[in-house]
Structures are given as structure tokens and as C-alpha cells.
Amino acid sequence: MPQNPIHQHPAAAALQGAPLSATADRTTTPELERPGAWSPIEKVLFRIAFIYFVIQSIPLDWKYFRRVFQINWLNLTYGDIFDLARYQPRFFGGQDTFLNWLVVLVIAIIGAVIWGNRDKDRRDYNQLYYWLRVIVRYRLAAGLIAYGFIKFYPLQAPEPSLSNLNTAYGDLSAWKLFALSLGVVPNYESFLGLVELAGGLLLLHRKTTTIATLIIIPFTGNVFFSNLAYEGGEYVYSFYLIVLALFLFAFDANRLFRLFALEKPTIPNLFKPDFSDSRLKFGRVALKAVFVLFFVVVYGSKTYAGYHSNPYQYPTKAGLPDAAGIYNVEQFVINGDTLAYSPLDSVRWKDVVFEKWATLSIRAARPQVIDSTNVEQIHFDDAKRNFEFAGSGGRNYYGYELDENAKTLKLTNKVNASDQFALHYSRPDSVTIRLSGVSNGRDSLQVVLKKINKKYLFQEVKKVGRRGEFKL
């Protein structure tokens, strides 16, 4: 039921013989009782919050500026902008920890005590509160947009590699499965990115901030719980974003509670920033424009270009031409011994995957160290790109140097660099690859690989749908 906008003075509503409830409330409405003045406890809390959120939001950490100066600003990448948007003050090295927050809180409390002693007669902090919200709004917006675009253009969780598709479900970590399960549905990933972007963009306007928080809190709340459940490494950071959003939501929380839960007449925010000073007006527009230009226009177009030509999770170096696929290991001879097929043999390879890029993975029964990276990092150096093998057991991953003239492959294990192969290859037909050479400088190897015409269920089902008889 639409309503006519009602803009009448609250006192007048009472005078009109209006509802009893409204009359009763008049005395409990703080704004009416003591117009504008903040209670001592509100002031104390505000001083703490101010210092706390300023430290949490504005980059003051020297490590951040070291990063800023490392950036090649003439050849800016989306990875650089992503890093810049991911600021959080760190006092402790290593893994992100809530201890960092504790330090900030202690500083904030000490600062608030000193500040309180020097500023006893203050009537209110409406202005400072406004500016603090501005800082937090933009900080939060940057954080959301940074993650929003790499989902909107599905970069963060790319489609699973052939090796990943040929890994047993139980040989993948929960976090890896989370990423792969998102990667198979790029349009859903884009949708999630869109929600995140909408939340971020609505923060750029003062009046839509609360609506933005209604999107952000459930969304990032879900991200936070996903991080906890799937053993992701970003639960501290996602909770950091939630706290910023909760802080912004708190501004209108009472009003919304009053209007929707108590269903009582409610006075809106009465504070309006005054931008009558032309310098201030100009500064505001300029800063807003710079923010939008940098985090929306530049970052948006760079992630778009990245999605088309320069995604970041998989290596870029091209692999052996026309070799991509999974191969059965038809023959395996080590130091002259031919080993028969065996599912349990710890030496014999079971199957081999050639990716489109220069990665080769071998399924083998031998135990291996598993990369446990579970935080988002954008690298433009192939050697640092670990998405394909992070959280993944069951296979050994090798990067290789290809010499097409000499027909050699020089394999190096991506997790354990001392594990290397120097192999010569020949391709008698389009489905066969013969490898011969030396592993780890010790054992001689002769391997015959036969390409398997592997069909992946979810891709096949897409072609025919889920109804009717289906055989695979």
C-alpha cells in the first residue's frame, strides 16, 4: 500500500489528537527531549569508535606504502588495485589474526581517554560522525568493489582445470571444492559479483548507505561463514568488512527498529553536511570522481580485459601444442623394469594430464605435500600461480620447459622443486605421447601415454538435459 509522503513536524502530529502511542513516545524520543546533545556515554563510545575506525580504514601502515611504491604506475594491473583495496593494518606478520584488531582497539581506548580529557564540554560529534562515516563508507566500498569485479568477470574462481576434473572428490580440500564448485557456474559467480558491486556502489551515496548495508551484511556474512566452514583464510578480512558495514548500519538501526518493529512515527536523520563552501563542494566532487575513476572505471575495465586476455589463476605459458587432455599410462618402464598396471603401486604413474598451459600432472599413489593456500592473491608471474594445485591431493603437478626443436620437456614439481624430470618426447600419432628420459637424475624412464576420450558428466548433461535415459 503506497503512502503519501508525510512530512509534518512531530510535535504537530501529537497536537492533532493523533494516536496515543505517538504522544507517549514523544518523551522517549531523544531528539525531541534534548535536541542534539549527546550523552556522556555516547561521546565516550564515539571517541573510541572514531579512532578505531580511522586506524582500521585509512592506510597508515608503512607496509602499505611500500606496496604503493612497488607498483609500476605506468603499467598498472588489476592485481595492483586489488591489493591496494585490501588494506588492513597489520602489527603481526604471518597469518591474519584478530590480534591486530585488539591492538587497534587498545590504541583507540587510550586515545579516547586523552581526547575526552581535552574535550569535556563538547555538545555533540555530529560532524565528526558524518566524516567518519564518509571514511568508512569509501573504505568498505573499495573492499567490496575489489572482490566484486573479479567475480563479476569470473576470474576468482575459474573453470576447473583438466587436472582438477580428474581428481577424486575426497582428494580436494573443502576450500578447493568451494572454489571449483563456483568455477563450474561462471554466470552464478557473475551474479554474486554483481550483488557485491551493487552493495559497494550504493555506499558511494550517503542516502543509500543503509540500503547498501542491508545487502552487504547478509552477503559478507555468508562469505564469513563460508570461510569458517570451508577453512578459507579470509575470515578475519570478511569479518572486518562486516564490522564496517555494521558500524554504518548502526546509524539508522534505531530508526528502522522504531519504524518497522515498534511501528511508531519516526524522525529521520536531521544532520545534513553543509557544502555551501565552494572549495569543499569542489573537493567533494573531485574526490568522489577520483574514487569512481580508479576503483570503478579503471579497475572495472582492467578486470574486464583480464577476463578476456589475462586471467590470473592459471599459468599463461603455452603447453605442448594439441596435447591437452588426460592420458592413460599404457607402458611404464623404470630402469629397464616394465611395471604392470596397479592401483596401489607407489612408483608407477596411473594417468597423466597435459593442460593447455605448461603444466603436466601425474596421478600417483605416493604421498605428497599439499599446498594449503586459502587466501586470494593475484599474481602475474606463472611461478607464483598456485590455484591449480592448492588444496589438491592425488596428483603431482609439474611445470615444464618445452623445447619443440629438441623435443624435450624439463619438468619441475610445483610444490617440491627438487623433484625434476628431463624427458624427450615423441608423438607417433595424435593420441600417443612417448616420453623417455631421467627422473631426479637417477632413474631412467620410458613411458607411453594414450589419450583417453574422456567425457565430463556435467558438460555432457548440459547438451542433453537431465531427462530421459542417459549413459556415460
Added chain:
Amino acid sequence: MSTIRTNADDLTLTGAAPVEESVNGEGTRRSWPEWQKILFRIAFVFFLAMSIPNSAGWYTDLVTFDWTRLHYRDVYDIARFGSGLDLFGKSIFGSQLEGYATWIITALAAIAVGLIWTVIVKAIKREPREYNLLYYWLRVVVRYRAGIGIIGFGYTKLMPTQMPYPSYGLLNTNFGDFTLQKIYWLSVGIVPWYQVFAGVVELTAGILLFFRGTTTLGAILLLGALGDIVYVNFAYDGGVHVYSSYFVLLAAFLLIKDIPKFWNLLILERFTVPNSYYPAFSEKWQQYVRYGLKAFVFGLFVFYLFWLQYVNFKYDPYKQPSTAGIKVLRGNYNVTEFKINNREISYSPTDTVRWQWATFENWTTLTFKVNKPTPLDLSNGGGAPMRDLGRTFELTGTGGGQRVFHYLADTVEHTLYLQDKYVKGGPRDGVGQLQQREARQGQAGAGGEGGQPQRRGEGTGGRDGNGGNWISKAALARIGDENKMIDPLGQSARRDREFAAKPRRGKRNRMILKYSTTDGSRVILRGVNEKKDSIYVVLDRVERPYVLAKSTLNAGKYN
């Protein structure tokens, strides 16, 4: 710098619509504009039709349930029903519109009825000034419909049974050998505590909708959570998109009333009066009825359903078989030796006959891999079959050559009576939840796309279809009554009914295998396989470590 303008000029008296309210809340309010009244009449018919069960079966169920021995699914079925008008069929212009055709038909009918209603009130000159009272009651109906429905869903997550933790067979299957639907269901199944969280969200949304003051928050929560689920269903081809969008629709309807208030308070930053209308329940009996109904809804859908769902989670998780498997056999096995008709086949990943890897699950299931294409069950593996044979989550949407057999164990003679969980022409619901019931009731509604009939309660007894008495009476006696093999607390009238029903004739693969083992480290199976070939299989247990962490919250009782 900025200043505060406390006497903001937008808080003036001018242009204000006078708020007239009488003290008892029964307002003599402003009359509604014409378009609003017409829209309301249409909306009234539409949402009423969308909120009440449209099938006779629902009502007969209410009467025929044995209310003293309920199964969680009975109450769940009461909470989950199809609605909307399907008198005129379930397709429009020959298309089911992904299952949304019922919505469109209902909307068209609502428009027609709404317009006729308008004509009538004009003709007899009895047009009310507003529909505050009807609007209030329509919101009550929608609130309770949405609340009850989402709680039904919430509990299957709160006590994680909707998405089970993968069995050994599924853990051993390659990621690329699942359907998208399976990938999503598994991705939630591996994190039971996350599923609990999702259940808490849905449950909270539902309970908030039962109270007027928390309806807005409940509707926002419902809209957000189910909006995501709708997209998930489209993206992963989950098949439950219609029923999940149904909640989005109801939540959006509940929020319409609040949008002007949000706009006024937050965007226009104006003084906002809630302007709500509530009927006064002044009579004693009205109070009794009101609180009585509320207490009934809470008692049945919040408390009793919680208990039933808890029992289900504990003893009879509806997506996985509930009978404990033979303890000594459970685990992963390498197939060390395989003879068929006395001919030995050595291991090769390319061989199309030999078993490659076997598992005995915690429950009565044997799986093994054969490298040969096989027909697949691409349904969701849902529904609520009571017999373990019909519980197919470990099989559906899964390729990779995996074979899944249910067994009845004669532990005296050490014989397994195995039946393929895949059945030709079996359930192809593609949805898994509502269809089974609708098939039973012979109709479907707004709840989902029309599924093909689904068979219930697959025969496990000795006297069905192909093969006649494949289990001897003596063996059946030794095996015992499958119905009674779960904890007495988990038993129910529904279970009795399905086990008592005449087993359907199903064309299933069958094997009868004798097993011998001392401690399970080596198991020898010998007998006749599904093609009547004699087989001899030596299995050696393998302690196979998984990277994926074990579940810390397990459904079912298998010890």
C-alpha cells in the same frame, strides 16, 4: 564546514496528509485511489490462490496421517505443498515456462476475477473506501504460508540431512564425473556446520514472519536467502527453482508495504508515520482463537517438527540408507583378484569387465567401479523413500563408472542379496522433492515442474518381477524385517505403510554373493553377478586417506 540544521525545513506542516486514526486503531482512514483498489483485488485473489494447497491429496493427508506415529516427512509435506491454479493445466501456449506456467495462469485468472469483482462492486454501488482489513488478513495468510514453508526446509538443514556428507563411493569419484546439481549439493554436504548455519537463517526468517513487528526483517532475510537459492537452482540446474522463487515472490509481496516507508525515511529523510492497520481483537473468543492458532502453528511446525526432524537426523536420515551395514566390511577395497567364469582378469584401467575399486559403506551398500558406460540416474536423489533401496543420493548425478548396489545380508549364511540402486525407467524426477508426492496425488502445482511419475518403495521382498523368488523364504527369515532394522525411535506409520505396500516390479540388476572374511582386511566374494556369470573377487582393504576433512556432524546411526 558543515552545519546541523535541526529545524530542518522539510519538517513542515505544509502538504501533509492528515493522519486520522481513532483510538482503538480501527481507522477511518483516507480512501484508497481507484487503481489501488483494483490492483488490490487482483493481488488478493492471486496471493490467496498461491498460498493455499491446490491438491485434494493435501487435505486427505491431514485426515489420514497417523498423528500418533508421524514421520518428519508427514509434517514436511504439510508445510510443502503446491499451490496456484492448475485447473486449466500446467502449461500455457504449450509450454510449462520452466514450471512457471501455473503462476501465469493464476495471475491471468486473478486479473479476470479482480476485474469482475470491480465491476460488481460498482454495479451494486457498494464500493468500500479501502481494503485495510482484507489487506491485513491477506498478509497474515502470506506470512504464515511463507513462514511454515521455509521452516520445513530450514529444519532439514539445521539438522543436516538435506545435503549428506559424501559416502566413500562419492569421495572416490572424480570431480568431473558429477552433474552440476550434484556438485552443488555435495559442496554443501561437505560442510555440515555451514548447512546448520543456512538452516538457522531459514528458520529465523520463518519464525520472524510469524510476528507482525518482525515481519519486515523476516521478509528481507527470506528474500536475500531464497533469492540466492533461486539463482543457484538455475545455475546448477538444481530443479527447485520454482519452489524457491515462490518464497521470493511471497517475501517481495510482504515488503511492498514497507518500501514507501524506507524511501520516505532514508532517501527523502522525512518524518515517517508507520500508518499500519490492525484489527482490534477485543472479544475474548477472538483472543482465544488468535493465540490458539498461533500456538498450534508453533507447536506443530516449530517444536514438533524439530523433534521429528531430530529423530530423522539421528536414526533415519532421509537421503541416505538407514540400515547399518555389516560392520567388519566397511571401508575402501582394492580389487586384488577378479575371476569371471573361472577366467582371471588382471587389473587394467581400460578393461571393461573387471571391478576396479570397491567400497562397503556404513550402511547396506556395496559400490564398485567398472570402466564401461552405464545408464545414469540424473535425478536429485531426493524424495522420501522409506526403503534403503530407493535412497539414491549415493548414485544420482554420478558417473565415472560407479556401480551402486544395495544389499540385504544373511549374516548366518554369509550371503549378500544385492540389487542395483539404478533402475531402468525409474525416477527421473529431475527435481526430487515435490514430485514424488505430486505423483502420488496425481497432480502438481506451483511448487515445481511436472515430474514423471516416480515409483515408491522399491521391492526388496522375495516375490517380485523378474527372477521370481530370488531370495528363499529361509533366507528372508534369517535376514529379518528390514523395516525394524533401525532404532525404534526412528520408526513411523509412514515407514510401516511403505514396507507393507506391495513391492513394485522393477527391472533391476541383481547379484547373490557369498562373502568370507576374518577381520575385513581381506574379503572374498563369490557368486553370481547381474549377468548370471559366476564371479570370484578378492578385495583387500586400503586405508585411503582423504584430503577433505571428515565430517564432525554425522547423520544416521550405524553402530
